Amino acid sequence: MKQKRPKYLQIIDAAVIVIAENGYHHAQVSKIAKQAGVADGTIYLYFKNKEDILISLFQEKMGVFIEKIQQEIAGKDTAAEKLYMLIEKHFSLLAEDHHLAVVTQLELRQSNKELRLRINEILKGYLNILDSIIQTGKDTSEFSEDLDARLARQMIFGTIDETVTTWVMNDLKFDLPALAGNVHKLLINGCGRV
Amino acid sequence: MKQKRPKYLQIIDAAVIVIAENGYHHAQVSKIAKQAGVADGTIYLYFKNKEDILISLFQEKMGVFIEKIQQEIAGKDTAAEKLYMLIEKHFSLLAEDHHLAVVTQLELRQSNKELRLRINEILKGYLNILDSIIQTGKDTSEFSEDLDARLARQMIFGTIDETVTTWVMNDLKFDLPALAGNVHKLLINGCGRV
Amino acid sequence: MKQKRPKYLQIIDAAVIVIAENGYHHAQVSKIAKQAGVADGTIYLYFKNKEDILISLFQEKMGVFIEKIQQEIAGKDTAAEKLYMLIEKHFSLLAEDHHLAVVTQLELRQSNKELRLRINEILKGYLNILDSIIQTGKDTSEFSEDLDARLARQMIFGTIDETVTTWVMNDLKFDLPALAGNVHKLLINGCGRV
Amino acid sequence: MKQKRPKYLQIIDAAVIVIAENGYHHAQVSKIAKQAGVADGTIYLYFKNKEDILISLFQEKMGVFIEKIQQEIAGKDTAAEKLYMLIEKHFSLLAEDHHLAVVTQLELRQSNKELRLRINEILKGYLNILDSIIQTGKDTSEFSEDLDARLARQMIFGTIDETVTTWVMNDLKFDLPALAGNVHKLLINGCGRV
DNA sequence: CATGAATGAGCATTCATTCAT
DNA sequence: TATGAATGAATGCTCATTCAT
Numbered sequence: 001m002k003q004k005r006p007k008y009l010q011i012i013d014a015a016v017i018v019i020a021e022n023g024y025h026h027a028q029v030s031k032i033a034k035q036a037g038v039a040d041g042t043i044y045l046y047f048k049n050k051e052d053i054l055i056s057l058f059q060e061k062m063g064v065f066i067e068k069i070q071q072e073i074a075g076k077d078t079a080a081e082k083l084y085m086l087i088e089k090h091f092s093l094l095a096e097d098h099h100l101a102v103v104t105q106l107e108l109r110q111s112n113k114e115l116r117l118r119i120n121e122i123l124k125g126y127l128n129i130l131d132s133i134i135q136t137g138k139d140t141s142e143f144s145e146d147l148d149a150r151l152a153r154q155m156i157f158g159t160i161d162e163t164v165t166t167w168v169m170n171d172l173k174f175d176l177p178a179l180a181g182n183v184h185k186l187l188i189n190g191c192g193r194v
Numbered sequence: 195m196k197q198k199r200p201k202y203l204q205i206i207d208a209a210v211i212v213i214a215e216n217g218y219h220h221a222q223v224s225k226i227a228k229q230a231g232v233a234d235g236t237i238y239l240y241f242k243n244k245e246d247i248l249i250s251l252f253q254e255k256m257g258v259f260i261e262k263i264q265q266e267i268a269g270k271d272t273a274a275e276k277l278y279m280l281i282e283k284h285f286s287l288l289a290e291d292h293h294l295a296v297v298t299q300l301e302l303r304q305s306n307k308e309l310r311l312r313i314n315e316i317l318k319g320y321l322n323i324l325d326s327i328i329q330t331g332k333d334t335s336e337f338s339e340d341l342d343a344r345l346a347r348q349m350i351f352g353t354i355d356e357t358v359t360t361w362v363m364n365d366l367k368f369d370l371p372a373l374a375g376n377v378h379k380l381l382i383n384g385c386g387r388v
Numbered sequence: 389m390k391q392k393r394p395k396y397l398q399i400i401d402a403a404v405i406v407i408a409e410n411g412y413h414h415a416q417v418s419k420i421a422k423q424a425g426v427a428d429g430t431i432y433l434y435f436k437n438k439e440d441i442l443i444s445l446f447q448e449k450m451g452v453f454i455e456k457i458q459q460e461i462a463g464k465d466t467a468a469e470k471l472y473m474l475i476e477k478h479f480s481l482l483a484e485d486h487h488l489a490v491v492t493q494l495e496l497r498q499s500n501k502e503l504r505l506r507i508n509e510i511l512k513g514y515l516n517i518l519d520s521i522i523q524t525g526k527d528t529s530e531f532s533e534d535l536d537a538r539l540a541r542q543m544i545f546g547t548i549d550e551t552v553t554t555w556v557m558n559d560l561k562f563d564l565p566a567l568a569g570n571v572h573k574l575l576i577n578g579c580g581r582v
Numbered sequence: 583m584k585q586k587r588p589k590y591l592q593i594i595d596a597a598v599i600v601i602a603e604n605g606y607h608h609a610q611v612s613k614i615a616k617q618a619g620v621a622d623g624t625i626y627l628y629f630k631n632k633e634d635i636l637i638s639l640f641q642e643k644m645g646v647f648i649e650k651i652q653q654e655i656a657g658k659d660t661a662a663e664k665l666y667m668l669i670e671k672h673f674s675l676l677a678e679d680h681h682l683a684v685v686t687q688l689e690l691r692q693s694n695k696e697l698r699l700r701i702n703e704i705l706k707g708y709l710n711i712l713d714s715i716i717q718t719g720k721d722t723s724e725f726s727e728d729l730d731a732r733l734a735r736q737m738i739f740g741t742i743d744e745t746v747t748t749w750v751m752n753d754l755k756f757d758l759p760a761l762a763g764n765v766h767k768l769l770i771n772g773c774g775r776v
Numbered sequence: 777c778a779t780g781a782a783t784g785a786g787c788a789t790t791c792a793t794t795c796a797t
Numbered sequence: 798t799a800t801g802a803a804t805g806a807a808t809g810c811t812c813a814t815t816c817a818t
Contacts, residue, residue: 025306029792030801039800041794050792110304112217120363148376154360155353155380162352163345169314182342186349190384201781223809233783235811244809413694417813418780427779429815438813498692500605508751536764542748543741543768550740551733557702570730574737578772589802611788612805621804623790632788 008046011036012057020099024107029053051115058108059122061100065093066125073129079137080188083156086129087187088180090160095176105161105168130156134191143191152191159187202240205230206251214293218301223247245309252302253316255294259287260319267323273331274382277350280323281381282374284354289370299355299362324350328385337385346385353381396434399424400445408487412495417441439503446496447510449488453481454513461517467525468576471544474517475575476568478548483564493549493556518544530576544575590628593618594639602681606689611635633697640690641704643682647675648707655711661719662770665738668711669769670762672742677758687743687750712738724770738769 014036019027029050033040047053072089073082094101108119130153137143143152163183167176208230213221223244227234241247266283267276288295302313324347331337337346357377361370402424407415417438421428435441460477461470482489496507518541525531531540551571555564596618601609611632615622629635654671655664676683690701712735719725725734745765749758 023307028790033801040792040802041800042798044793045798106307106310110306112219112304113300116300117363148380151357151373151376151380154356155349155377155384158352158354158356159345159349160352161356162348166348169311179345182345183349186342186345186384190349190380222807227784234785234809235783236781238810239781411695416811421780428781428813429779430777432814433777494695494698498694500607500692501688504688505751536768539745539761539764539768542744543737543765543772546740546742546744547737548740549744550736554736557699567733570733571737574730574733574772578737578768610786615805622788622806623804624802626789627802 005046007036007038007042008056009060011038011043011046011053012060015053015057016061016099016103019107020102024110027107051111054108054111054115055118055122058104058119061104062122062125065090066129068093069126069129073133078140079133079142079191080184082133082136083187084180084184086133087160087184088177091164091177091180094164095172098172101164101168101172105165127153127157137191142188147191155190156187159183199240201230201232201236202250203254205232205237205240205247206254209247209251210255210293210297213301214296218304221301245305248302248305248309249312249316252298252313255298256316256319259284260323262287263320263323267327272334273327273336273385274378276327276330277381278374278378280327281354281378282371285358285371285374288358289366292366295358295362295366299359321347321351331385336382341385349384350381353377393434395424395426395430396444397448399426399431399434399441400448403441403445404449404487404491407495408490412498415495439499442496442499442503443506443510446492446507449492450510450513453478454517456481457514457517461521466528467521467530468572470521470524471575472568472572474521475548475572476565479552479565479568482552483560486560489552489556489560493553515541515545540578543578547571547575587628589618589620589624590638591642593620593625593628593635594642597635597639598643598681598685601689602684606692609689633693636690636693636697637700637704640686640701643686644704644707647672648711650675651708651711655715660722661715661724662766664715664718665769666762666766668715669742669766670759673746673759673762676746677754680754683746683750683754687747709735709739734772737772741765741769 011032015027015032018031018035022031029043030040032053033043036043043053047056069086069089072085076082076085094104109116111119131149134143134147134149134152138145138147160183163179164176167174205226209221209226212226212229216225223237224234226247227237230237237247241250263280263283266279270276270279288298303310305313325343328337328341328343328346328350332339332341354377357373358370361368399420403415403420406420406423410419417431418428420441421431424431431441435444457474457477460473464470464473482492497504499507519537522531522535522537522540522544526533526535548571551567552564555562593614597609597614600614600617604613611625612622614635615625618625625635629638651668651671654667658664658667676686691698693701713731716725716729716731716734720727720729742765745761746758749756
């Protein structure tokens with residue numbers, strides 16, 4: 001598996017740094033190669049093309065992201081508790097890695113539609129977690145049973161995503177994890193029984 | 195009336211079509227000119243450069259968008275009614291103009307950070323409407339008085355935007371305006387008293 | 389005759405100013421029109437094309453230049469005196485009109501070979517004066533009778549021209565007319581009997 | 583030896599040919615690349631931009647030019663002899679390379695002021711040789727001790743340059759090196775004691 | 777005579793990808 | 798595996814000139 005070779009991750013980490021510091025459109029393959037300490041041609045021994053670097057980057061980072069969140073919510077029983085842990089972890093993981101935050105919220109969105117669709121594919125792992133939380137909420141009667149699961153998922157994801165994007169657009173100045181409580185309250189209200 | 199600058203709007207409308215059909219990165223100035231039925235050089239009699247076309251496009255279309263929404267909500271008294279009209283109009287206006295929907299949800303987001311910041315500036319007009327609805331809700335006690343206005347705005351905008359983007363990403367297949375009622379219920383719950 | 393119409397000279401004077409201030413390659417027809425206070429299209433009622441403006445400019449200004457120099461040297465009897473007056477007048481006329489100096493020494497030389505050949509045609513009037521001075525010198529035995537007239541003319545013209553160009557390249561800082569005496573001495577030596 | 587950068591000289595030689603044959607303003611980078619037998623992009627591995635090609639061209643060719651002239655005059659004792667060798671070599675070197683003659687006398691002068699200033703910088707090496715010859719002349723009492731060195735340099739350079747330009751403008755038809763003797767006589771007279 | 781909106785040909789430069797070593 | 802020199806397609810913008818009014 002290519003993931004096991006050290007240069008694979010080395011190049012992905014270099015890509016995150018180069019994209020965060022130079023922006024998506026100025027992140028040339030040669031810059032990534034230099035940052036990774038390899039020759040330009042070496043990139044193509046580990047990735048099919050430039051797009052493959054970006055896909056793999058998102059896949060790799062999102063994989064870790066999802067895994068950590070799942071660990072956090074595994075021990076919780078209620079949907080409310082699970083949702084809180086998800087929001088809190090989502091915010092704190094990005095607050096800990098500014099480069100990654102910039103890359104996922106701003107830069108990677110400048111890619112074309114095709115790449116965005118493939119990124120959406122990867123995102124499904126995250127959305128599945130949301131679906132399972134919503135289902136939990138219905139099972140425990142925390143949420144209304146006729147709650148539209150897809151819309152609820154869009155509300156939760158849209159709200160979290162918009163909040164993070166606003167934070168990044170504001171140059172990561174305010175304390176993102178501190179908002180977890182209020183965001184959680186809003187979303188629980190939205191999903192809850194009236 | 196804008197009849198005095200027919201070519202200006204002619205070029206903007208051409209840009210929407212060309213970007214929607216070819217994607218942001220393949221929307222060459224010459225294609226826009228051909229679509230508008232003018233010479234390449236004519237573009238530069240009305241716009242400073244290519245970026246100026248995009249800014250102006252967003253400004254022009256968003257201006258009409260905001261105006262129509264404001265007309266809809268002006269006659270309503272409660273925050274709930276205002277919010278419903280906003281969601282319904284937002285969805286139906288985009289459902290009526292698929293080209294514009296694709297351009298604003300997908301293509302224009304591929305622009306660089308600078309352009310994105312200028313687009314955000316223009317978006318503030320829309321966000322101001324949201325703020326005034328939230329304020330109305332607090333005044334009428336529909337919403338909790340300690341509701342965090344900024345987060346509420348992010349939830350409303352994030353949810354609506356995510357819903358529209360999902361619709362566009364699904365090739366505009368499902369009935370977007372039909373979702374207005376459920377989205378409204380979710381958001382009102384979220385903002386409401388517990 | 390087109391020369392009699394006031395706008396003809398108005399446009400030529402505007403061209404001198406615009407070229408001097410913006411450089412040959414940034415002297416657009418529209419700038420010249422604006423400086424002359426006429427519409428772009430009006431230029432083409434008086435000149436065939438842009439090149440015609442430049443040719444006419446040189447012709448018009450060089451005509452006055454030659455006339456004034458001829459008046460100065462007409463009353464002198466010796467070649468030495470005539471040459472001195474020519475040098476002195478050449479220097480002082482350009483020192484009096486910095487715009488014209490910049491245009492003839494620097495900017496007009498950036499034109500293509502064809503235009504340069506036509507400018508050379510016009511310059512022949514000036515070179516004829518030099519030839520007549522050299523002939524005078526031979527007649528009066530001031531100059532050696534086997535002096536190569538063409539080379540002598542090139543030496544005189546080359547030296548004067550190089551001196552003026554050096555002055556312009558040095559931003560017209562030093563006192564050009566003050567050099568007339570020394571330049572004259574050098575050239576008279578060069579042409580003179582050994 | 584410059585064998586280490588064969589493509590560098592290859593491109594410069596191609597540029598001389600392309601500019602001589604097409605004129606400065608029609609010497610596109612792609613034409614130079616094709617003439618040099620490399621891809622367009624390869625040009626930019628060796629030169630910063632198009633202007634850099636022209637600067638380097640002049641530098642490279644003028645460097646060789648100056649070196650050869652210095653070798654010629656090194657063995658001579660008198661200013662007169664040195665000046666003769668300089669003129670003769672200057673004429674014969676250009677007579678041997680018509681392309682280079684056209685490029686330096688006509689085409690490169692069509693560049694903008696900035697480029698011309700940089701060319702003047704490079705020319706200083708040549709002018710320094712003239713200065714040293716003039717100094718030699720003063721030392722040996724061949725030249726008047728109160729000869730204005732700067733004007734003398736301008737006379738020598740102006741005369742030689744004007745002669746070469748006239749030759750180029752006449753389509754290199756007459757025998758340039760054959761003029762060396764007469765030009766030399768004129769200049770020595772000009773600088774000499776009366 | 778005068779206007780000025782409209783035209784459209786022309787070109788330097790970047791950068792993802794390849795391949796001989 | 799690893800290198801890095803070489804490739805070549807692709808595009809926004811300017812400005813001299815025209816012509817309907």
